[in-house]
Amino acid sequence: MPQFRTLRRVLAGGALLLAAQGASAQEVVNVYTTREPGLAAPLFEAFTKATGIEVKSVFIKDGLAERVKAEGASSPADVLMTVDVGNLLDVVEAGVTQPVSTPALSAIPANLRDPNGNWFALSLRARLVYTAKDVVKLSAITYEDLADPKWKGKVCIRSGQHPYNVGLVAAAIVHHGAEKTEAWLRGVKANLARKPAGGDREGARDILGGICDLAVGNSYYVGLMRSGKGGADQKKWGDGIGVLLPTFQGGGTHVNVSGAAVAKNAPHKDAAIKLLEFAVSPEMQAIYAKQNMEYPVISAAVVDPIIAELGPLKVDPIPLVEIAKNRKLASELIDKVGFDN
Amino acid sequence: MADALLTPEPLRARLAVPGRPSLLLAAAGLVALFVLLPLIALAAIAAEGSGDMWPHLIATVLPAALTQTGLLVLGVGLVTLAVAVPCAWLVATCSFPGRALLEWALLLPLAVPGYIVAFSYLEVLHPLGPVQEALRALLGIASPRDFRLPDVRSTGGCILVLAAVLYPYVYLSARASFVLQSAAALEVARTLGASRWRAFFRIGLPLARPAIVAGLTLVLLETLGDIGASEFLGVRTLTVSIYSTWVNRSNLPGAAQIALVMLAIVLMLILAERAARRSRRFVASGSARPQAPKRLTGVAGLAATAFCAVPVTVGFLVPFVHLAVSAARRIAEVGFPERVVGEAATTATIAAVATVVALGFGLVVTLAQRLTSASLASGFARLASLGYAVPGTVLAVGLLSPLAGFDNMLDAAAREMLGISTGLLLSGSGAALVAALAIRFLAIPIGGIEAGFAKLSPHLDMAARSLGSSQPRTVRRIHLPLLRPALATAALLVFVDSMKELPATLLLRPLGLETLATHVYGEAARGTYEDGALAALVILLVGLGPVILLARMSASALRSSSDTIRGSSSSGR
Numbered sequence: 001m002p003q004f005r006t007l008r009r010v011l012a013g014g015a016l017l018l019a020a021q022g023a024s025a026q027e028v029v030n031v032y033t034t035r036e037p038g039l040a041a042p043l044f045e046a047f048t049k050a051t052g053i054e055v056k057s058v059f060i061k062d063g064l065a066e067r068v069k070a071e072g073a074s075s076p077a078d079v080l081m082t083v084d085v086g087n088l089l090d091v092v093e094a095g096v097t098q099p100v101s102t103p104a105l106s107a108i109p110a111n112l113r114d115p116n117g118n119w120f121a122l123s124l125r126a127r128l129v130y131t132a133k134d135v136v137k138l139s140a141i142t143y144e145d146l147a148d149p150k151w152k153g154k155v156c157i158r159s160g161q162h163p164y165n166v167g168l169v170a171a172a173i174v175h176h177g178a179e180k181t182e183a184w185l186r187g188v189k190a191n192l193a194r195k196p197a198g199g200d201r202e203g204a205r206d207i208l209g210g211i212c213d214l215a216v217g218n219s220y221y222v223g224l225m226r227s228g229k230g231g232a233d234q235k236k237w238g239d240g241i242g243v244l245l246p247t248f249q250g251g252g253t254h255v256n257v258s259g260a261a262v263a264k265n266a267p268h269k270d271a272a273i274k275l276l277e278f279a280v281s282p283e284m285q286a287i288y289a290k291q292n293m294e295y296p297v298i299s300a301a302v303v304d305p306i307i308a309e310l311g312p313l314k315v316d317p318i319p320l321v322e323i324a325k326n327r328k329l330a331s332e333l334i335d336k337v338g339f340d341n
Numbered sequence: 342m343a344d345a346l347l348t349p350e351p352l353r354a355r356l357a358v359p360g361r362p363s364l365l366l367a368a369a370g371l372v373a374l375f376v377l378l379p380l381i382a383l384a385a386i387a388a389e390g391s392g393d394m395w396p397h398l399i400a401t402v403l404p405a406a407l408t409q410t411g412l413l414v415l416g417v418g419l420v421t422l423a424v425a426v427p428c429a430w431l432v433a434t435c436s437f438p439g440r441a442l443l444e445w446a447l448l449l450p451l452a453v454p455g456y457i458v459a460f461s462y463l464e465v466l467h468p469l470g471p472v473q474e475a476l477r478a479l480l481g482i483a484s485p486r487d488f489r490l491p492d493v494r495s496t497g498g499c500i501l502v503l504a505a506v507l508y509p510y511v512y513l514s515a516r517a518s519f520v521l522q523s524a525a526a527l528e529v530a531r532t533l534g535a536s537r538w539r540a541f542f543r544i545g546l547p548l549a550r551p552a553i554v555a556g557l558t559l560v561l562l563e564t565l566g567d568i569g570a571s572e573f574l575g576v577r578t579l580t581v582s583i584y585s586t587w588v589n590r591s592n593l594p595g596a597a598q599i600a601l602v603m604l605a606i607v608l609m610l611i612l613a614e615r616a617a618r619r620s621r622r623f624v625a626s627g628s629a630r631p632q633a634p635k636r637l638t639g640v641a642g643l644a645a646t647a648f649c650a651v652p653v654t655v656g657f658l659v660p661f662v663h664l665a666v667s668a669a670r671r672i673a674e675v676g677f678p679e680r681v682v683g684e685a686a687t688t689a690t691i692a693a694v695a696t697v698v699a700l701g702f703g704l705v706v707t708l709a710q711r712l713t714s715a716s717l718a719s720g721f722a723r724l725a726s727l728g729y730a731v732p733g734t735v736l737a738v739g740l741l742s743p744l745a746g747f748d749n750m751l752d753a754a755a756r757e758m759l760g761i762s763t764g765l766l767l768s769g770s771g772a773a774l775v776a777a778l779a780i781r782f783l784a785i786p787i788g789g790i791e792a793g794f795a796k797l798s799p800h801l802d803m804a805a806r807s808l809g810s811s812q813p814r815t816v817r818r819i820h821l822p823l824l825r826p827a828l829a830t831a832a833l834l835v836f837v838d839s840m841k842e843l844p845a846t847l848l849l850r851p852l853g854l855e856t857l858a859t860h861v862y863g864e865a866a867r868g869t870y871e872d873g874a875l876a877a878l879v880i881l882l883v884g885l886g887p888v889i890l891l892a893r894m895s896a897s898a899l900r901s902s903s904d905t906i907r908g909s910s911s912s913g914r
């Protein structure tokens with residue numbers, strides 16, 4: 001029938017147009033990321049400069065795994081990036097990643113990648129304690145100390161249910177078991193100066209604002225504030241606080257990762273692997289350290305002087321996968337003690 | 342207008358005409374189905390769960406979450422009423438210094454997203470912010486450790502922040518109602534010896550109840566679904582619990598179950614309110630002679646000015662000035678971020694397309710109601726309004742699988758028939774985002790057009806029919822022109838809401854697409870608010886145009902619709 005022929009032509013034309021859009025001359029790699037755009041951008045820019053491959057990205061907060069899963073075989077995603085080990089493993093568990101293995105990626109220490117090659121850590125961040133330096137005269141502190149009644153009404157922290165804190169509590173469970181962790185959480189809760197809310201930088205600002213003496217926050221915020229990248233106000237907050245690298249009793253400092261995986265249906269798998277390899281190359285690890293103030297995963301790379309000044313980082317030896325496994329229990333304990341109420 | 346979900350029961354135009362309407366009814370059914378699509382998908386997701394998280398939730402989360410949600414909803418509702426209703430009454434029935442300016446300025450907070458007001462106030466009211474610094478300087482106190490105001494990160498703070506940006510919904514509908522109230526009823530009350538206050542409480546307020554409740558419903562649904570401001574200010578609402586169940590406990594089915602329970606509660610409340618109202622009749626009386634404004638002079642006039650100026654200042658001026666100052670400082674430091682221009686264009690385009698779609702859907706649904714007067718049609722209208730009662734991200738997750746499923750089916754078919762891949766036609770192109778926005782905000786045009794229809798006497802339709810006009814012609818020549826104010830109001834509200842929308846936009850936008858809201862969020866998420874300030878300011882500025890237009894139009898619409906009622910009812914006599 002002639003009408004159908006026309007319809008077919010129109011459809012075919014439309015489809016061609018779409019296909020042509022997808023296959024433009026320049027090579028691309030598509031990234032779905034829960035990593036904030038401002039922190040992922042340095043990697044993408046350097047990668048494009050080095051390889052000529054264009055990076056297209058979309059920043060998603062919750063639902064990255066659900067989206068890739070729903071998109072199924074047609075998903076344009078090549079690389080999936082997240083900022084928390086638990087979220088990284090969720091993506092793997094959703095079945096939307098594929099194993100890859102190359103010599104360059106094997107340079108990542110074994111505890112910072114999946115033995116099957118489904119995920120790789122790209123950078124590390126430590127969970128630190130900021131202090132009111134004029135009031136708090138301490139040279140060391142443990143996470144356990146945060147529950148010490150002497151800090152009653154003196155501790156600031158973001159929502160207990162934020163992945164960074166859930167990770168910390170999960171690590172505590174690995175060290176001390178659920179029961180002791182619950183008691184510890186109740187202690188920290190009793191010490192809070194205000195509702196757990198906002199972000200880590202507010203901890204620094206609240207210390208300067210006289211609201212608290214101790215605040216829990218990530219390492220790179222210190223670097224970003226003190227480097228003056230956030231403007232004069234934030235430099236003031238960064239310089240106004242003291243910073244301690246806390247440890248677990250009998251352990252080290254809790255670290256979390258930003259990481260990535262190659263998507264199961266990646267249309268540009270080669271480019272995806274190139275991006276991952278580039279991310280852990282010594283040059284890029286150095287850029288991460290300089291621009292984002294993170295700790296590199298490759299031991300050869302050096303941290304920024306501002307971060308080095310905080311003191312040597314003694315990474316907690318418990319495996320990341322153990323922490324991720326206890327995440328659900330941690331989240332439930334946080335509810336149970338009414339941490340965020 | 343904001344009379345979504347709950348509008349005065351439209352005057353049933355019993356004009357059942359054989360033929361075409363069944364087509365319209367079918368179209369309305371399709372729209373309702375489209376809105377239900379994500380909810381059905383959500384139910385399917387919920388069914389996958391075992392429900393094993395309920396004991397934990399009931400024991401540990403729900404008592405606090407329900408209490409905090411209840412307090413928040415109650416607080417926002419009360420503050421909104423206490424602010425919006427008196428302002429609407431003053432503006433509608435009195436004249437006082439600055440009334441003309443305040444009449445439209447009271448709508449300005451509509452342009453400000455709740456999450457932006459929340460972080461503006463956190464900065465402004467922080468011990469290191471300008472207010473407390475000035476206060477300390479005044480009192481001669483050196484350190485914030487010696488003197489501080491209460492923290493805005495509290496349930497009380499969240500109530501004030503949300504009420505400050507949501508009250509315009511009540512103000513808008515209450516003012517319209519007060520303006521249209523017949524002066525006669527109030528004058529009778531006055532001649533019977535009632536004071537002005539008594540006339541307000543016994544006549545004005547009860548007559549405006551449906552309109553006020555309609556606005557209030559929008560306010561409460563927005564509050565219930567809010568995630569930005571609540572999370573930022575540390576208030577653990579039910580919606581926040583949905584997120585932690587999903588994100589931290591990897592339990593999407595569980596989160597879907599909570600969302601559906603929440604939706605059921607909302608539905609029950611809406612139905613209860615409708616049932617309570619059904620027994621009463623709220624019909625605009627025949628001759629709506631506008632009231633002569635009461636002149637307030639001297640202290641009374643200034644008090645009225647001050648009262649109406651407070652919500653404008655809190656909901657708009659303070660965040661606006663704060664953002665303008667922060668943006669200016671940041672531009673001086675790092676230059677003007679060019680990408681904001683493109684993002685503003687993208688944002689406006691998406692919002693405009695979503696507005697057109699939502700308005701089209703809204704017209705189909707309400708016309709079906711008007712022209713068929715089938716109870717099925719009102720059922721469709723209620724169903725099609727449900728999107729507003731579901732939190733944005735949850736709605737978006739529900740939309741993911743139907744849309745991407747359709748894409749993959751189409752792709753497979755195209756590969757087979759044409760040997761060509763269509764890829765993700767809908768979910769990869771922004772169509773998914775437009776669909777989500779249209780579904781989420783469809784309640785606004787439905788409610789607005791229903792209210793518009795309610796003001797059009799059925800006699801108009803009858804007269805047109807008896808003069809031989811076909812139904813499509815009646816729609817084109819009578820309904821649409823007379824509905825213009827209602828349509829325009831709905832369009833502007835949907836546009837502004839779509840522009841501010843964050844959670845669904847964040848999840849559903851295609852690769853490489855950035856809107857102003859996602860830009861602001863991306864910066865706020867890593868604590869670099871200073872870099873988001875300009876984008877936030879641009880959201881306000883882009884929203885400002887439509888809001889001012891809205892204010893001007895609703896003023897002239899009120900005048901013309903009171904004419905319409907008068908004209909049509911006298912022609913019907």
